Amino acid sequence: MAWSTRELADLAGTTVNTVRHYHRVGLLDEPDRMSNGYKQYQVEHLVRLLQIRRLRDLGVPIEQIEQVGQNGDTSSQALEAIDAELALSIKRLQRARAEIAAILRGSSATDVPSGFEHVAAGLSTSDRTLILIYEQLYDEDAMADVRRMLEAERDQATEDFDALAPDADEDERRRLAERYAVTLAHAMADYPWLMSSPGAHFSKAPKLAASAVSESVLALYNPAQFDVLARATVIARESLPKDEATDE
Numbered sequence: 212m213a214w215s216t217r218e219l220a221d222l223a224g225t226t227v228n229t230v231r232h233y234h235r236v237g238l239l240d241e242p243d244r245m246s247n248g249y250k251q252y253q254v255e256h257l258v259r260l261l262q263i264r265r266l267r268d269l270g271v272p273i274e275q276i277e278q279v280g281q282n283g284d285t286s287s288q289a290l291e292a293i294d295a296e297l298a299l300s301i302k303r304l305q306r307a308r309a310e311i312a313a314i315l316r317g318s319s320a321t322d323v324p325s326g327f328e329h330v331a332a333g334l335s336t337s338d339r340t341l342i343l344i345y346e347q348l349y350d351e352d353a354m355a356d357v358r359r360m361l362e363a364e365r366d367q368a369t370e371d372f373d374a375l376a377p378d379a380d381e382d383e384r385r386r387l388a389e390r391y392a393v394t395l396a397h398a399m400a401d402y403p404w405l406m407s408s409p410g411a412h413f414s415k416a417p418k419l420a421a422s423a424v425s426e427s428v429l430a431l432y433n434p435a436q437f438d439v440l441a442r443a444t445v446i447a448r449e450s451l452p453k454d455e456a457t458d459e
Contacts, residue, residue, distance in 0.1 A: 213242075213251035223260040230260065238263055238276055270297050324354070330361040335373040337431040344427050348420040353412035356402045368394050372440075377433035388439045392446035399447055406448060 220227045233239035239259055242252045266276050271293055279289045310325060322339050323331045324346040331339060342361075346354060368390040375387065399406050413420040429437060 213245075213253060214257075216250055216252070219252040219257060219260065222257055223264060225260070225264060233260070233263060236273060238273070269293070326354075327358060327361070330358070333365060334361065337436075338373070341427055341431055344423065348413060348415055348423055350412050350414045353404070353409075356404075360398055360402065366394055372436060375433070375435050375439060377435050379435040384435055384439050384442070388442035388446060391439060391443040392450065395443050395447035396450050399451055406444075 214222065216227050216230055220230050223230075230239065234241055239256065242250045242256055244250055263276055266279055267273070271279050271290075275289055275293070279293070306325065310328075323334070323342055327342055334342070342357065345357060349357070368387065371387055372391050375383075379387075404412060409424075410417045410421065415423075428440070432440065
């Protein structure tokens with residue numbers, strides 16, 4: 212008894228296109244053909260197709276099926292690697308479900324990275340967006356420091372900075388920069404890498420990450436805020452001891 216491609220696909224619970232794809236990638240041997248050109252699939256083809264489907268159901272990538280199908284240590288090592296990948300996927304999915312549950316309960320936010328939900332309510336829209344970008348640019352240690360900074364009680368200078376109008380006059384900018392510099396100086400003293408070596412904590416190529424940081428700050432804060440931030444940064448650095456403000 213021989214089966215057509217469609218019959219084989221039906222028996223294996225898959226599709227004709229899938230069977231043809233397995234032929235193209237070399238996982239399923241081509242069967243003999245009848246005089247009219249129609250394929251004649253046998254039991255060995257059905258068994259092989261079921262084996263492939265079994266491995267695909269286990270999450271084995273197509274390109275690794277041939278390797279996993281072998282006997283011996285190679286097969287075991289391949290399966291162990293796949294199992295490790297599946298464990299990571301499960302962990303990510305479990306974390307995602309927990310975060311979704313928190314969002315549905317109203318105790319979390321979707322516009323901040325995981326771990327920053329408890330500080331999101333006190334952040335401006337610009338700060339929340341910037342933190343989301345930072346997560347893609349900085350390593351875990353840096354983001355842990357950022358989280359600790361945000362967990363600290365917000366002072367009046369920070370509140371005034373968030374509320375600063377884009378058309379704030381020169382006098383208002385100058386006075387706010389002087390006050391905000393104190394806040395920045397404390398952060399620089401507690402986390403020296405902020406000014407001395409931020410590149411050491413980049414998780415992306417330093418040049419690319421640095422440009423993303425500067426462009427993001429420029430885009431997310433209004434002109435008055437950007438001006439105050441620039442002035443306050445200079446003042447804060449000048450107020451620190453030299454070994455804290457530089458790498459020297």
